[in-house]
Amino acid sequence: MNISILGFGTVGRGVYEMIQAAPGMEARKVLVLPQECTESFMVTSIDEITSDAGTDTVVECMGGIHPAYEFASASLKAGKSFVTSNKALVANFGIELQALAEEKGVSFLFSAACGGGIPVLHNISVASQTDSILKCGGILNGTTNFILTKMQGEGKSYQDALFEAQKLGYAEKDPSADVSGLDTLRKVMLLSSVSFSVLPAEGLCREGIENFTSSVADYLSDEGRTLRLMGECGKGEKGIYAYVEPVAVKKTDVEASISSNINYAWYLGENSGLIGLSGQGAGRYPTASAVLRDLSAIMEGKKSMLGKDCVRGVADNSGKECRHTYLLCCDGRFEKTPELSVSDMHEMVRSMREKGSRVFFAQYR
Amino acid sequence: MNISILGFGTVGRGVYEMIQAAPGMEARKVLVLPQECTESFMVTSIDEITSDAGTDTVVECMGGIHPAYEFASASLKAGKSFVTSNKALVANFGIELQALAEEKGVSFLFSAACGGGIPVLHNISVASQTDSILKCGGILNGTTNFILTKMQGEGKSYQDALFEAQKLGYAEKDPSADVSGLDTLRKVMLLSSVSFSVLPAEGLCREGIENFTSSVADYLSDEGRTLRLMGECGKGEKGIYAYVEPVAVKKTDVEASISSNINYAWYLGENSGLIGLSGQGAGRYPTASAVLRDLSAIMEGKKSMLGKDCVRGVADNSGKECRHTYLLCCDGRFEKTPELSVSDMHEMVRSMREKGSRVFFAQYR
Numbered sequence: 001m002n003i004s005i006l007g008f009g010t011v012g013r014g015v016y017e018m019i020q021a022a023p024g025m026e027a028r029k030v031l032v033l034p035q036e037c038t039e040s041f042m043v044t045s046i047d048e049i050t051s052d053a054g055t056d057t058v059v060e061c062m063g064g065i066h067p068a069y070e071f072a073s074a075s076l077k078a079g080k081s082f083v084t085s086n087k088a089l090v091a092n093f094g095i096e097l098q099a100l101a102e103e104k105g106v107s108f109l110f111s112a113a114c115g116g117g118i119p120v121l122h123n124i125s126v127a128s129q130t131d132s133i134l135k136c137g138g139i140l141n142g143t144t145n146f147i148l149t150k151m152q153g154e155g156k157s158y159q160d161a162l163f164e165a166q167k168l169g170y171a172e173k174d175p176s177a178d179v180s181g182l183d184t185l186r187k188v189m190l191l192s193s194v195s196f197s198v199l200p201a202e203g204l205c206r207e208g209i210e211n212f213t214s215s216v217a218d219y220l221s222d223e224g225r226t227l228r229l230m231g232e233c234g235k236g237e238k239g240i241y242a243y244v245e246p247v248a249v250k251k252t253d254v255e256a257s258i259s260s261n262i263n264y265a266w267y268l269g270e271n272s273g274l275i276g277l278s279g280q281g282a283g284r285y286p287t288a289s290a291v292l293r294d295l296s297a298i299m300e301g302k303k304s305m306l307g308k309d310c311v312r313g314v315a316d317n318s319g320k321e322c323r324h325t326y327l328l329c330c331d332g333r334f335e336k337t338p339e340l341s342v343s344d345m346h347e348m349v350r351s352m353r354e355k356g357s358r359v360f361f362a363q364y365r
Numbered sequence: 366m367n368i369s370i371l372g373f374g375t376v377g378r379g380v381y382e383m384i385q386a387a388p389g390m391e392a393r394k395v396l397v398l399p400q401e402c403t404e405s406f407m408v409t410s411i412d413e414i415t416s417d418a419g420t421d422t423v424v425e426c427m428g429g430i431h432p433a434y435e436f437a438s439a440s441l442k443a444g445k446s447f448v449t450s451n452k453a454l455v456a457n458f459g460i461e462l463q464a465l466a467e468e469k470g471v472s473f474l475f476s477a478a479c480g481g482g483i484p485v486l487h488n489i490s491v492a493s494q495t496d497s498i499l500k501c502g503g504i505l506n507g508t509t510n511f512i513l514t515k516m517q518g519e520g521k522s523y524q525d526a527l528f529e530a531q532k533l534g535y536a537e538k539d540p541s542a543d544v545s546g547l548d549t550l551r552k553v554m555l556l557s558s559v560s561f562s563v564l565p566a567e568g569l570c571r572e573g574i575e576n577f578t579s580s581v582a583d584y585l586s587d588e589g590r591t592l593r594l595m596g597e598c599g600k601g602e603k604g605i606y607a608y609v610e611p612v613a614v615k616k617t618d619v620e621a622s623i624s625s626n627i628n629y630a631w632y633l634g635e636n637s638g639l640i641g642l643s644g645q646g647a648g649r650y651p652t653a654s655a656v657l658r659d660l661s662a663i664m665e666g667k668k669s670m671l672g673k674d675c676v677r678g679v680a681d682n683s684g685k686e687c688r689h690t691y692l693l694c695c696d697g698r699f700e701k702t703p704e705l706s707v708s709d710m711h712e713m714v715r716s717m718r719e720k721g722s723r724v725f726f727a728q729y730r
Binding site: 014018022117118119122123126127129130131251252253254256257258259269270271272273274275276277278279280283285286288289290292293295296297300301 | 379383387482483484487488491492494495496617618619621622623624634635636637638639640641642643644645648650651653654655657658660661662665666
């Protein structure tokens with residue numbers, strides 16, 4: 001297997017190194033920006049890779065949607081298998097890329113795009129061959145979990161915890177995709193596409209951790225609870241549901257033990273029951289190890305991990321599968337709601353905020 | 366794929382049912398005892414299966430070492446792929462069965478024999494193709510974890526907790542293989558065989574939970590700790606190490622959140638880092654789902670999960686990788702040891718018991 005790599009950042013370098021050590025795999029070319037082009041194996045134009053007859057597989061580790069999508073399309077059109085760690089790319093263009101891969105008879109895999117080193121997409125893909133996946137989700141963003149751990153474990157303020165995450169390289173300068181829950185939501189979209197053949201693109205309820213404060217942390221601690229940012233999707237009566245919101249878990253729950261930048265993903269199989277997976281959700285070698293797992297799977301003939309005939313869909317979070325009690329903190333006052341659907345709760349909070357209230361809420365289970 | 370099943374107990378029935386629903390799989394014959402032979406698809410002699418040209422794969426769910434080993438050998442010699450959920454069989458004869466399978470060019474898989482529905486052997490087998498497994502282990506016996514949860518969560522005595530486990534069908538009439546740690550040790554042997562190509566058969570230190578008492582539970586609770594029975598194996602300086610012993614974990618550790626009859630397995634990959642997997646370690650459908658995963662893997666061409674050129678070996682638990690602080694309770698007095706090797710600790714306790722002392726100990730980490 002002869003592999004070219006798009007991008008030579010944290011993950012790309014890890015993939016390059018691991019390929020050197022992997023039997024049956026050879027690294028060909030690496031696409032970099034002109035100012036980074038310092039080695040003979042580096043190229044600066046995607047054409048040098050798509051036209052390279054010696055490259056049979058392309059790994060994309062650039063991130064971002066453009067030009068990643070154009071480069072992915074060009075690679076697949078040139079008949080090369082395509083592996084990516086880019087969740088935004090798959091959440092936005094997974095169906096189109098899968099169609100191109102099928103047309104050309106090559107593979108399209110993206111294990112590293114959800115859960116980093118945790119083999120959750122791989123396991124769901126394998127399990128769904130002989131079992132039916134009912135729902136799945138988890139703690140899928142290490143940055144927010146690090147911030148929550150620092151706030152609740154060490155009493156730091158949101159700003160101090162975020163600053164520490166940035167200093168350690170866990171959070172980006174602009175952390176909005178992480179703290180708003182968007183990163184988690186994209187990973188939930190991928191879970192749904194592999195589990196249910198639906199990539200939900202609308203109707204998604206999303207709440208991050210920007211409104212979590214030390215006073216809420218103290219309140220939860222007194223109640224024997226810990227906050228985690230969690231995503232979930234599943235098969236409901238009215239179709240697929242998918243959402244992201246903070247959850248106040250009991251301190252004895254497995255999610256409470258997932259601290260710092262560790263991720264935890266789970267799925268419920270009709271026969272297997274609940275299977276949980278934990279590990280590094282990001283980082284050079286963990287993420288690269290997931291890419292290598294995909295490369296190895298391609299060598300064994302695996303073509304796809306997106307569910308069969310996957311379609312874009314609308315999530316429905318109003319069903320009976322999506323009803324929870326919530327903790328609501330409005331302008332400093334705490335109360336618990338009766339059971340509400342996810343969509344009703346998110347809608348209610350949006351309306352309260354429009355009227356100027358400062359609102360934090362969390363699923364209380 | 367045409368499958369015959371040996372045994373029609375809890376797991377065998379689950380496998381039979383799941384095969385009915387699986388695309389591309391057909392159930393052929395089921396081997397039962399003469400008094401159970403009530404259906405047309407049932408047979409009472411292994412010859413009727415080994416001589417059945419229509420059967421290409423045999424699933425063994427009988428348990429026990431004999432005649433399971435003879436039936437496994439006969440099936441493989443007849444050129445049929447062989448899948449088993451029987452840890453005792455693989456721990457004792459895995460290498461011989463693998464050799465037979467290779468000779469005949471058929472498959473030999475045993476996912477369900479370690480961790481039940483938790484795909485830990487599958488994941489280690491896949492991961493080790495492109496990563497190096499450094500160590501692995503976990504909470505691998507649901508019966509003892511149920512007893513420990515009842516003793517520590519509800520203040521039950523060992524006898525009452527064991528009785529409840531028996532009443533619920535979690536523990537057998539003779540629970541000695543579970544409570545002595547033997548069942549966990551066999552699973553650790555399988556983990557080692559898949560991870561390191563060594564099936565350690567001697568030099569294994571094993572301590573169960575028979576000496577755990579309510580007074581030790583109270584002591585640990587005051588220290589913010591919980592007892593779990595855990596196994597571990599790994600690559601040490603002097604070779605492979607492998608052992609089973611109780612561990613007093615912190616209440617915030619992930620292992621403390623693994624309660625009742627749930628299992629938790631983990632492995633440390635050089636690149637992936639620590640990956641944890643939790644789920645049902647036993648039960649009809651979880652265990653059957655692991656068997657079905659193997660059948661599906663055989664359809665995709667997987668031949669083996671035992672490490673390449675696996676050999677029987679001697680474990681060495683005296684290395685620097687195997688040193689811990691221990692909590693020691695001798696004749697009612699508690700003390701903590703300095704750091705000791707696993708083999709020194711187990712030897713010391715054996716000698717204390719020979720002199721008539723009542724001793725409980727646990728790794729204290």
